[in-house]
Amino acid sequence: MRPDLIQNRIDKAERLREMGVNPYPYRFERTHQVSEVLANFDEEEAKEDSSSVAVAGRIVSLRLMGKAAFAHVQDASGKIQLYIKRDDVGTESYKAFKLLDLGDLLGVRGTRIRTRTGEASIAVTELEVLSKAIRPLPVVKEKEGEVFDAWKDTGARYRRRYLDLILNPDSREAFRKRSAVVRALRDYLDERDFVEVETPVLQAIYGGAMARPFETYHNALDMPFFMRIALELPLKRLLVGGFDRVYELGRVFRNEGVDRSHNPEFTMLEFYWAYADYHDAMDLVEDLCRTVVKTVTGGMTVEWDGKTIDFEPAFPRVRMVDLIAEKTGLDVLKDPEEKLRSKLGEAPDFATRGHLIEELFDQYVQGDLVQPTFVMDHPLAISPLAKVNRHEPELLVERFEIFIGGIEFGNAFSELNDPVDQRRRFEEQAAQRERGNDEAQVLDEDYLEAMEYGMPPAAGVGLGVDRLAMLVAGTHALRDVLLFPHMRPEEGRGAEDEVADTDTDTGH
RNA sequence: GCCCCGUUAGCUCAACUGGCAGAGCAACUGACUCUUAAUCAGUAGGUUCGGGGUUCGAUUCCCUGACGGGGCACCA
Numbered sequence A: 001m002r003p004d005l006i007q008n009r010i011d012k013a014e015r016l017r018e019m020g021v022n023p024y025p026y027r028f029e030r031t032h033q034v035s036e037v038l039a040n041f042d043e044e045e046a047k048e049d050s051s052s053v054a055v056a057g058r059i060v061s062l063r064l065m066g067k068a069a070f071a072h073v074q075d076a077s078g079k080i081q082l083y084i085k086r087d088d089v090g091t092e093s094y095k096a097f098k099l100l101d102l103g104d105l106l107g108v109r110g111t112r113i114r115t116r117t118g119e120a121s122i123a124v125t126e127l128e129v130l131s132k133a134i135r136p137l138p139v140v141k142e143k144e145g146e147v148f149d150a151w152k153d154t155g156a157r158y159r160r161r162y163l164d165l166i167l168n169p170d171s172r173e174a175f176r177k178r179s180a181v182v183r184a185l186r187d188y189l190d191e192r193d194f195v196e197v198e199t200p201v202l203q204a205i206y207g208g209a210m211a212r213p214f215e216t217y218h219n220a221l222d223m224p225f226f227m228r229i230a231l232e233l234p235l236k237r238l239l240v241g242g243f244d245r246v247y248e249l250g251r252v253f254r255n256e257g258v259d260r261s262h263n264p265e266f267t268m269l270e271f272y273w274a275y276a277d278y279h280d281a282m283d284l285v286e287d288l289c290r291t292v293v294k295t296v297t298g299g300m301t302v303e304w305d306g307k308t309i310d311f312e313p314a315f316p317r318v319r320m321v322d323l324i325a326e327k328t329g330l331d332v333l334k335d336p337e338e339k340l341r342s343k344l345g346e347a348p349d350f351a352t353r354g355h356l357i358e359e360l361f362d363q364y365v366q367g368d369l370v371q372p373t374f375v376m377d378h379p380l381a382i383s384p385l386a387k388v389n390r391h392e393p394e395l396l397v398e399r400f401e402i403f404i405g406g407i408e409f410g411n412a413f414s415e416l417n418d419p420v421d422q423r424r425r426f427e428e429q430a431a432q433r434e435r436g437n438d439e440a441q442v443l444d445e446d447y448l449e450a451m452e453y454g455m456p457p458a459a460g461v462g463l464g465v466d467r468l469a470m471l472v473a474g475t476h477a478l479r480d481v482l483l484f485p486h487m488r489p490e491e492g493r494g495a496e497d498e499v500a501d502t503d504t505d506t507g508h
Numbered sequence B: 001g002c003c004c005c006g007u008u009a010g011c012u013c014a015a016c017u018g019g020c021a022g023a024g025c026a027a028c029u030g031a032c033u034c035u036u037a038a039u040c041a042g043u044a045g046g047u048u049c050g051g052g053g054u055u056c057g058a059u060u061c062c063c064u065g066a067c068g069g070g071g072c073a074c075c076a
Helices: A003-018 A034-038 A041-046 A093-096 A161-167 A167-192 A233-241 A279-298 A320-328 A338-344 A353-364 A419-434 A445-453 A465-473 A495-504
Strands: A055-065 A068-075 A077-087 A104-115 A120-131 A139-143 A147-149 A215-218 A222-228 A247-255 A266-274 A302-305 A307-310 A317-319 A371-374 A399-403 A406-416 A459-463
Touching: A034 A055, A034 A068, A034 A077, A034 A120, A041 A104, A055 A077, A055 A120, A055 A465, A068 A104, A077 A104, A093 A120, A093 A406, A161 A167, A167 A247, A167 A266, A167 A279, A167 A465, A233 A247, A233 A266, A233 A459, A266 A279, A266 A465, A279 A371, A279 A399, A279 A406, A279 A465, A302 A465, A317 A320, A320 A353, A320 A371, A338 A353, A406 A465, A419 A445, A459 A465
Parallel strands: A077 A120, A317 A371
Antiparallel strands: A055 A068, A055 A104, A068 A077, A104 A120, A139 A147, A215 A222, A247 A266, A266 A459, A302 A307, A371 A399, A399 A406, A406 A459
8 A cells, every 4th residue: 555645644634633623523413324314305305394414424426626515425224425515514614524535434414405417415514524534445436326447356355344345235235135144044943932042162072063173272271172063962962951942043163175155164053843853844944944035035036156046836855865866877775885986986995885875966966956955864874963764774864955056055854862872873983083084973972971861852953054145145155245254364464373373382 | 285367556457479567547736616437737656466587678488485266175
């Protein structure tokens, strides 16, 4: 950044102070949001007693013409044009106004008028500087909805999200939709008597999903801790404790790659529903998806990655093995494992038939599941927390994942509540770990003990909240619905890293 | 972690086969009391992402590093 551009503005702030104007005052009494001024504009303008309005916002356009000026200010609700005339605001105020720049925060009082060209505006009678920006905003021009020189520096938009939010209406809209999604999810579960809880992020033993964890250290206890990779196990302890409808909406952490649909920390919704099975859960998830889409978008379809996704028709419920058979001709439950292996490029040594089935699904089926689809009855080997399938108890479990647009949005089971079987499953996971599967689950003795006291039959569901937000916001990049997606530090801004290093060194 | 592409003024972008680094907007000075990508006149602004190499000469070619984007792998 050129220092003179900043110094100019610091000098202007100083000149304001010399005029007796505080460039950083304490408060401003607003009477309206911009959108409220624009609503029923003509009726309000026509009223004899139409009192003045007071709005505040950021100056996003500025046209100075000697003794009068036009500007647009933008607040959270929208933007509106101001007409500022020296004879209306007074010579002193007008002088102060001329020291303002694009990006400064301004409060005004005035009355509604339509300008000669018909734009709903405020004729300003009083103005108040609310904050002098000393760093220039990227300059974006706009005419009749068409944007010129749009600020689209990828990366900078994520690093300086506040600029993205100021400059790109689409971005503001995406985060509003995300907020609406979260609210809709809470409302839906609250209405059905689910109790929201909060469980620890730092855990001595991580579990509930297949993933690599972040590891950290507790100095006082002198022991390692893991950031949770799922919400599952604490919530199921609550089933034991008698919360028979319970949910948590919270952040989980997985030490894996970053791409369009993955971020190392993300938001999950998990809920557990005693005395229900995974068929009940499918009914509920289907209804939940429709409700969220309808609430947030007003319709039942979403345009996503060039495809129209329709939530109206019943979501197909198909067995994973049948989908694979359809695409590959393999009978994955009966064909020899060698035949399954040969259909895959390569598979790890520890892979059992169950892992091969999962891999075949990933390679041949998943990407084509564009419309909302429940994929049911996963292999037992990759589902250590799910009940065995009542029809195929040797190889499959009662589990489903919901796919939309070719990516997974949720995962659910008829929850395993037989403590003896659960112990066996954990032992099988430990054996897999021995054979090199470093995502196999870790035996959680404390969880087993809870289950031994009796856990009700239950359905459990996990949903990727960020992905839902992404879907209804119509973007196919997760970082468009993450306010501050993870990125490498910019060059020359890594000083904090060294401090962090010395801190953690004390523990190890 | 691997492969491909990108990085030039505050912003958006140019610059041919390697030959003085440019424009618009923003900034600065001045004019302008209904403009809206405001207009008009003038002024200033560059570590061409960092480091190294080839060359008389590098924004341009080569090597290397940083960051970003896309793809692959891993995963949800």
